[in-house]
Amino acid sequence: MNSDKITKTVLFSVSILILMLAAGMLYSLVGGAIPAFKEFGLKFIFSGEWNPTEGEEKYGALPFIVGTLMTSFGALILCLPLSFSTSLFLGEYFRGTRVARILGLLVDLLAGIPSIVYGLWGFYVLRPALIEIGFGGRGFGIFTAALILAVMIIPYATSLSNEIISMVPNDLKEAAYSLGATRLEVITSVTIPNARSGIVAGYILAFGRALGETMAVTMLIGNTNQIPTSFFGTGNTMASVIANQFGEADGLKLSSLIAIGLLLFLITGIINAAGKLIIKKMN
Amino acid sequence: MRVFLSFILAVVLFSACQNSAKKSNSSGENVSLTAAGATFPLPYYNLAFKDYTKKSGTLVTYGGIGSGGGIRSLKDKVVDFGATDAYLSDDKLAEMPGEVVHIPTCMGAVVIAYNLPGVDELKLSDALLEKIFMGEITNWNDAELKANNPGVALPDLEITFVHRSDGSGTTYIFSDYMTKVSKKWADEVGTGKSLKWPVGMGAKGNPGVAGTISQAEGAVGYIGSEFAFAQKIQTAKVQNSSGEYILPSIESISAAAQGEIPADTRVMLTNSSDPDSYPISGFTWIILYKDQAYDGRSMEQAKATVEFLDWMVSEEAQAQAAKVNYAPLPETAVQKAKAILRSVTYEGKTILE
Numbered sequence: 001m002n003s004d005k006i007t008k009t010v011l012f013s014v015s016i017l018i019l020m021l022a023a024g025m026l027y028s029l030v031g032g033a034i035p036a037f038k039e040f041g042l043k044f045i046f047s048g049e050w051n052p053t054e055g056e057e058k059y060g061a062l063p064f065i066v067g068t069l070m071t072s073f074g075a076l077i078l079c080l081p082l083s084f085s086t087s088l089f090l091g092e093y094f095r096g097t098r099v100a101r102i103l104g105l106l107v108d109l110l111a112g113i114p115s116i117v118y119g120l121w122g123f124y125v126l127r128p129a130l131i132e133i134g135f136g137g138r139g140f141g142i143f144t145a146a147l148i149l150a151v152m153i154i155p156y157a158t159s160l161s162n163e164i165i166s167m168v169p170n171d172l173k174e175a176a177y178s179l180g181a182t183r184l185e186v187i188t189s190v191t192i193p194n195a196r197s198g199i200v201a202g203y204i205l206a207f208g209r210a211l212g213e214t215m216a217v218t219m220l221i222g223n224t225n226q227i228p229t230s231f232f233g234t235g236n237t238m239a240s241v242i243a244n245q246f247g248e249a250d251g252l253k254l255s256s257l258i259a260i261g262l263l264l265f266l267i268t269g270i271i272n273a274a275g276k277l278i279i280k281k282m283n
Numbered sequence: 284m285r286v287f288l289s290f291i292l293a294v295v296l297f298s299a300c301q302n303s304a305k306k307s308n309s310s311g312e313n314v315s316l317t318a319a320g321a322t323f324p325l326p327y328y329n330l331a332f333k334d335y336t337k338k339s340g341t342l343v344t345y346g347g348i349g350s351g352g353g354i355r356s357l358k359d360k361v362v363d364f365g366a367t368d369a370y371l372s373d374d375k376l377a378e379m380p381g382e383v384v385h386i387p388t389c390m391g392a393v394v395i396a397y398n399l400p401g402v403d404e405l406k407l408s409d410a411l412l413e414k415i416f417m418g419e420i421t422n423w424n425d426a427e428l429k430a431n432n433p434g435v436a437l438p439d440l441e442i443t444f445v446h447r448s449d450g451s452g453t454t455y456i457f458s459d460y461m462t463k464v465s466k467k468w469a470d471e472v473g474t475g476k477s478l479k480w481p482v483g484m485g486a487k488g489n490p491g492v493a494g495t496i497s498q499a500e501g502a503v504g505y506i507g508s509e510f511a512f513a514q515k516i517q518t519a520k521v522q523n524s525s526g527e528y529i530l531p532s533i534e535s536i537s538a539a540a541q542g543e544i545p546a547d548t549r550v551m552l553t554n555s556s557d558p559d560s561y562p563i564s565g566f567t568w569i570i571l572y573k574d575q576a577y578d579g580r581s582m583e584q585a586k587a588t589v590e591f592l593d594w595m596v597s598e599e600a601q602a603q604a605a606k607v608n609y610a611p612l613p614e615t616a617v618q619k620a621k622a623i624l625r626s627v628t629y630e631g632k633t634i635l636e
Contacts, residue, residue: 051479052450053472123498138443138499140484223448223485234484236448244487247322247349248450248476 029265032258039252044259050225052245052253059256061263063227067142067235068264070228071217072210074146075153076203082150083157083206087199090158091165092191104162111155119216122148127220140222141234148216153206160205164198165191197279204275211268214239238264314587315342320353320366323452323507324567326607327389328366331600339594341587350452350476357383357570360578363588364571368452369476370549371570382573384627386620387548387566388595390610392508392536393457394518394563398496399423399438405519406432406528412521413465415503416444417472418482423501438501445495445504448485450476453507456565460553464562505563508536512608525558532561536610539564548619564610569595576630585629593635596620 036044036059047060086107094100126148127139135143168191176186192199214237222234223244236244238260249257325347332343345366348356353365358379370385395412397405407415408431414420420428424439447454455476461468472478486495489510496502497516508531511518520528529535539555539562552565569592575585594600601611612620625635 052477053475053479055473123494128498138484138495138502140495218448218487219491223487224480224483225485236485240448244449244485245477248351248452250351250355 026262026265029258029262032255033262035252035255036259039255044256045263048227057252059253061238061256061260063225064236064238064241064260065263065267066227067221068211068237068239068267070142070231070235071145071149071221071237072207074142074231075149075210076207078146078150079154079157079206080203083154084161084199086154086158087161087165087202088187091162092187095166104159107155107158109155110151111159113152115152115213115215118148118152119219122216122220135232140220141232142221142228142230143232145217145221145237146231148220149210149213152213152216153210156209157202157206160202161195161199164195164202167198168194197282200275200279200282204272207275208268208272211271212239212264214243218243238267313340313342314583315344316363316584316588316591317344317361318353318364318366318569319346319348319356319362320569321350321368321452321567322347323350323368323391323509324366324389324609326509326513327604327609330607331595331603334600334603335591335594339591341591343591349450351450354570357572363584364569364592366567366569368565368567369455370551370566370568381577383570384573384623385548385568385570386592386596386623387568387612387616389601389604389612390536390540390552390564390566391456392531392539392561392564392610393453393460393505394508394511394516394531395503395521396493396496396506396511396516396518397503398500399440400500402435402437403517404432404435406522407519408522409464412461413468415442416461416482417465417467418444440501443499443502444480444483445486445492445499445502446480446483447477447492447505448487451488452476452567453489453505454478456551456553456563457505459551459565460563463554508610509608521562523558523560523562524554524556527558529559529561531563533605533608533610535559535561536564537613540566540613540616544616544619546619546622548616548623566612566616571627573626574628574630575634576628582629586634589624589627589634593621593624596624 040047040059044059045061045065047058048062049058049060050063051058086103090100090104090107122144127144130144131139172190172194173186176190181189217237218240221236221240223236223240224234225236225241228235242257242261245253246257325345328345332345336342350367350369353362353367354371354375356362357365360380366388371379371383376383395407399405411420411428411431414427421442422439423437423442429435429437455474458468458472458474458478461472462474472481483504484495486492489507492504493506493510493514493516496504506516510516511531512533518531520530522528538557539552539560541557541560542555544550548566548568550566554562555564571588571592575588596612596617601617604611625633627634
């Protein structure tokens, strides 16, 4: 066998292994979720009732689905102005300068901070600061969780957008300048249209990360298992309720938690697929 | 799903796994015991198990995976004994593949912690507990609270109830007490390791609840006594069934088990009739099969298990419990535990004399 063939075989088996891992995960999630769906049917997805009291057990995933989507979309919206300006700064205005290199390094550093550290920072610094500037209550809730998530996903959104923006061919931009375009006009009509699929991909990556984030959210969201009444109220997310309740769960409750895991898996899958579709349409 | 659960358990008990291979050989090597379960008694078990290993050479490893996990592990026969904060109901006992006995190992309580600047003493009656935890009283300057605490300057501050967000034996004992003293609570909330809370916010584990309370003025919540004592957290006096306001302490918790205890020790000690007792107290148990000859276990293994548990209720081990802020078992409970251990058999023959 020549080396080419060996490489091919190794690569093939490794990718099959990854495929099997994903399939195995899906298989055990579906297997574990069956009792919950048998008991509640599709109402499991649309019911807002979460009652673990023995004898009157009723589980619905809606509070957590709503909580997850609210925190993740909130985080995406909050991070958008910050990360977008940063990527323009790094990829367009100060491309290749030392300032950009240092700033880029710091942004990437944000991605390396463990989630629990963000949680602690949010708990001891961000939350009291929010109370200080006049947010009511105790500072726990969807908004605080979304804010910390926004900080956590900035590096994911920024790095990719910045890379793509700096890859826009100079010829195009110079052509626009020679036609008398201002810098802002070049950005809006040349740079962004050229880089948009990469920028969108960056934000989808960031959104996916926000969907599954657990520790920092658990520490700040207030963990109430009801459909959130407002953006500033308390709530809970899918990942957070699983992390909280898994240890002591059995029977129907355990199955319901696994079912929530399955739903999270599916939602993440759908969002990624939708993102891919958008990118394809744009090109 | 069973495979899935076993996998998780395997990860937790990773370090303890070599034991299963040793189980069937009786080559005179040191026996090792594997156990898993409740996290509430974990500090005590860690200390006592290590001590016993030093003393006897029997290695005891324990995975704090929660009471539910402890019961599951015993059911799947992957441990020598399990540990739980809530005793098995008759239904749950019937589901087990063999007869299971309960051995109480120590006592703990659930304390009411609060964060009120300038308030050093707080007395809470059953009626007040119900109203605070069900959201009927929402401010600390409430007239009823003031009337119950004459001379205490209760501030004008919103009440925030902090409960556990994870399933927990602490929640079970707390809600068991509330169910006993409040009809409204019994009807609307009930007893369980996790509940449908009428008000409040959740935090994970004793450290989470304690941390949230310490960070938020006006917060009140319930915490395991072992954690509260170790951290010297300020706690409220709770009214017991004799009408006395009792501060939780090692002595007042132990007093809760002074009354009648059934022979199988399966009893919730909350709302004890003893006038000196702190009312939100309870046992924590180790559970094992009554007949130890199962799954090819050797006599040696069975003997080591029972001998070890007999030591756990001895004076020597109980003294360790107090060191890490658990209340030792009173004499009556120790006698009952010893009697149960002497009824444990191997192929029909009792193991301990």
